[in-house]
Amino acid sequence: MARRRRKPRLAVWKFASCDGCQLSLLDCEDELLAVADALEIAYFPEASRGEIRGTYDLSLVEGSITTAHDAARIQDVRRRSCRLVTIGACATAGGIQALRNFADVEAFISVVYANRAYIQTLATSTPIADHVGVDFELQGCPINKRQLLEVITAFLSGRRPTIPSHSVCIECKLKGNVCIMVAHGTPCLGPVTHAGCGALCPSYNRGCYGCYGPMETPNTRALSEWLQSLGMTPGDLLRVYRKFYANAAAFRTESKRHDP
Amino acid sequence: MTHKTIKVNYLARVEGEGALRVTVRDGVVRAAELRIFEPPRFFEALLRGRAFAEAPDITARICGICPVAYQMSAVHAMENALDVHVDGPLRALRRLLYCGEWIESHALHIYLLHAPDFLGYAGAIDMARDHPETVRRGLALKKVGNAVLSLLGGREVHPINVRVGGFYRTPTPQELAPLAENLRRAREAALETVRWTAGFDFPDCNRDYELVALRHPQEYPFNEGRIVSNRGLDISVAEYNRHFVEEHIAHSTALHSRLRERNRYLVGPLARYSLNHDRLSPLAREAAAEAGLGPSCTNPFQSIIVRSVEVLYACDEALRIIEHYQEPERAAVELRPCAGVGYSATEAPRGLLFHRYRLNGDGTIAEAQIVPPTAQNQPSIEEDLKTFIGDWLELPDAALRERCEQTVRNYDPCISCATHFLNLEIDRA
Numbered sequence: 207m208a209r210r211r212r213k214p215r216l217a218v219w220k221f222a223s224c225d226g227c228q229l230s231l232l233d234c235e236d237e238l239l240a241v242a243d244a245l246e247i248a249y250f251p252e253a254s255r256g257e258i259r260g261t262y263d264l265s266l267v268e269g270s271i272t273t274a275h276d277a278a279r280i281q282d283v284r285r286r287s288c289r290l291v292t293i294g295a296c297a298t299a300g301g302i303q304a305l306r307n308f309a310d311v312e313a314f315i316s317v318v319y320a321n322r323a324y325i326q327t328l329a330t331s332t333p334i335a336d337h338v339g340v341d342f343e344l345q346g347c348p349i350n351k352r353q354l355l356e357v358i359t360a361f362l363s364g365r366r367p368t369i370p371s372h373s374v375c376i377e378c379k380l381k382g383n384v385c386i387m388v389a390h391g392t393p394c395l396g397p398v399t400h401a402g403c404g405a406l407c408p409s410y411n412r413g414c415y416g417c418y419g420p421m422e423t424p425n426t427r428a429l430s431e432w433l434q435s436l437g438m439t440p441g442d443l444l445r446v447y448r449k450f451y452a453n454a455a456a457f458r459t460e461s462k463r464h465d466p
Numbered sequence: 467m468t469h470k471t472i473k474v475n476y477l478a479r480v481e482g483e484g485a486l487r488v489t490v491r492d493g494v495v496r497a498a499e500l501r502i503f504e505p506p507r508f509f510e511a512l513l514r515g516r517a518f519a520e521a522p523d524i525t526a527r528i529c530g531i532c533p534v535a536y537q538m539s540a541v542h543a544m545e546n547a548l549d550v551h552v553d554g555p556l557r558a559l560r561r562l563l564y565c566g567e568w569i570e571s572h573a574l575h576i577y578l579l580h581a582p583d584f585l586g587y588a589g590a591i592d593m594a595r596d597h598p599e600t601v602r603r604g605l606a607l608k609k610v611g612n613a614v615l616s617l618l619g620g621r622e623v624h625p626i627n628v629r630v631g632g633f634y635r636t637p638t639p640q641e642l643a644p645l646a647e648n649l650r651r652a653r654e655a656a657l658e659t660v661r662w663t664a665g666f667d668f669p670d671c672n673r674d675y676e677l678v679a680l681r682h683p684q685e686y687p688f689n690e691g692r693i694v695s696n697r698g699l700d701i702s703v704a705e706y707n708r709h710f711v712e713e714h715i716a717h718s719t720a721l722h723s724r725l726r727e728r729n730r731y732l733v734g735p736l737a738r739y740s741l742n743h744d745r746l747s748p749l750a751r752e753a754a755a756e757a758g759l760g761p762s763c764t765n766p767f768q769s770i771i772v773r774s775v776e777v778l779y780a781c782d783e784a785l786r787i788i789e790h791y792q793e794p795e796r797a798a799v800e801l802r803p804c805a806g807v808g809y810s811a812t813e814a815p816r817g818l819l820f821h822r823y824r825l826n827g828d829g830t831i832a833e834a835q836i837v838p839p840t841a842q843n844q845p846s847i848e849e850d851l852k853t854f855i856g857d858w859l860e861l862p863d864a865a866l867r868e869r870c871e872q873t874v875r876n877y878d879p880c881i882s883c884a885t886h887f888l889n890l891e892i893d894r895a
Binding site: 227247314315445450 | 504520523524529530713871
């Protein structure tokens with residue numbers, strides 16, 4: 207009789223974040239028990255107090271690096287992970303907390319906390335890939351749970367995940383949405399934003415606000431000119447690019463063009 | 467007695483990072499410290515200079531488990547600053563959205579995070595091996611809450627359809643109809659949940675809390691009401707800072723909140739239920755009575771029954787809203803940016819969530835203040851531990867550690883929110 211192979215081990219790690227991306231896994235109500243059957247959930251403190259120490263076949267990492275302790279901890283996570291996938295805006299770009307990268311962190315601390323000595327933080331919030339090698343990055347604030355299942359399935363079967371890298375515009379076309387920017391003059395980041403949400407905002411009569419981060423090679427400069435023609439001020443443009451993906455290269459560079 | 471230390475370095479089944487340290491001397495608990503080491507993200511600082519309209523999207527990112535609570539407190543505070551009032555079907559849709567979040571968040575905590583403590587499992591996945599139908603019922607209930615969020619908000623985590631003044635797009639009554647089908651099934655599952663949790667074994671741990679929650683003249687509270695307590699507090703939301711104070715404690719990146727006059731207090735399901743029992747729907751009130759709950763509940767371990775009653779109420783209320791819904795002519799009321807100060811408190815699943823903003827004349831945010839429920843409950847969690855652990859010191863270390871963890875999980879603490887959570891370290895000398 208052939209020896210039974212052990213189930214692949216999954217670990218879910220959290221750094222600076224809102225817990226929303228790892229919640230996406232618990233939000234797979236119809237698939238959660240099947241996932242738990244196909245693999246061994248070896249470390250997932252949000253879901254279980256059980257813990258299997260050692261190494262993991264797949265690590266999902268949520269959150270950004272904002273403390274010296276976390277910068278050291280991610281090195282340990284990498285050493286213990288065969289494959290490491292980052293999930294969400296915080297892990298892939300630094301998240302909303304990366305707005306400190308454009309400000310004086312000491313001023314930020316003084317706004318929120320009375321006693322400086324109690325707070326330990328780095329001056330920047332940085333993505334995981336700035337610290338360790340990453341096997342795949344899944345964008346989104348929050349990630350799409352269908353895409354998360356695809357990523358887990360792909361890594362368990364030893365292939366690359368099939369995640370489209372085109373813009374939200376393509377998703378609107380596929381859905382048959384009327385372009386809200388062309389038809390209604392509603393400012394929209396769809397042309398430069400990575401697909402994955404299913405063109406949610408335009409489907410709700412709202413302009414895309416870029417929560418899936420920049421697509422591959424976005425033409426942000428051309429979009430900015432268009433947004434200006436719709437009445438956006440430099441202050442508006444600065445805020446538009448400097449939000450949940452403020453620290454992603456394409457949005458960071460474009461935001462600096464509008465920073466007085 | 468020799469020196470002895472027990473540690474829980476990372477508290478599981480809570481949202482965020484925290485640890486616990488308990489000091490015991492001569493059989494007496496001297497100190498209990500909940501250490502929150504969730505890294506600070508400085509929301510109140512990064513909101514400065516942002517447009518008022520961005521607050522609901524940005525503050526949602528404080529917590530992936532209860533983003534609607536942040537969105538609701540943000541929009542109501544902004545509307546207060548801009549002196550507009552949202553009424554009619556838009557107001558009803560906001561309550562409906564909150565029902566979705568209560569169902570989703572409470573079902574997550576009841577079935578996946580809290581019940582394993584009572585039944586002796588490390589987590590819901592282990593529990594599912596012996597009780598597959600129960601876990602499936604919990605997941606199905608959670609899914610209906612998420613369906614409300616998806617339809618009305620666009621998605622479960624960080625909904626996109628909420629705006630200051632209303633929504634971007636309102637649903638047609640026909641779109642809500644299939645939701646009603648699901649909610650009727652969820653209401654049955656919620657009733658079964660109340661009966662199931664009422665059968666758990668509860669330690670006799672009633673506490674003398676000052677309970678704080680919203681109270682509304684007609685409704686079980688979500689978005690509106692006065693802030694009241696069982697010790698005579700009765701204030702408007704704008705008076706919050708006159709009565710509550712936040713303190714920065716060395717062992718926590720969460721600020722502790724205290725009542726200026728009377729120190730620690732409790733927010734959340736126990737407080738809400740005990741102060742608003744008469745505002746529950748008849749069905750939810752009957753189910754509570756059948757479960758053995760009086761009009762007030764101060765045993766934190768029984769919070770799991772109270773959450774179940776609130777899930778039942780939320781299903782009932784959601785169905786009532788859908789039944790009476792008529793699509794509004796416009797998805798949002800018109801707003802004109804102006805200088806001003808706005809306040810709001812809404813009932814997040816974990817308790818009162820206070821927001822205050824001061825706006826500049828161009829509608830940008832000059833100051834933001836956010837007081838999440840877990841920060842308000844932290845002193846009470848520590849007091850619970852100090853009060854209860856004395857009776858448990860004879861337990862073996864592993865059992866004592868589990869009991870301490872459960873005491874913290876009673877609160878469904880959301881540490882990501884509070885930062886601004888857990889190692890258990892028990893020092894017995």
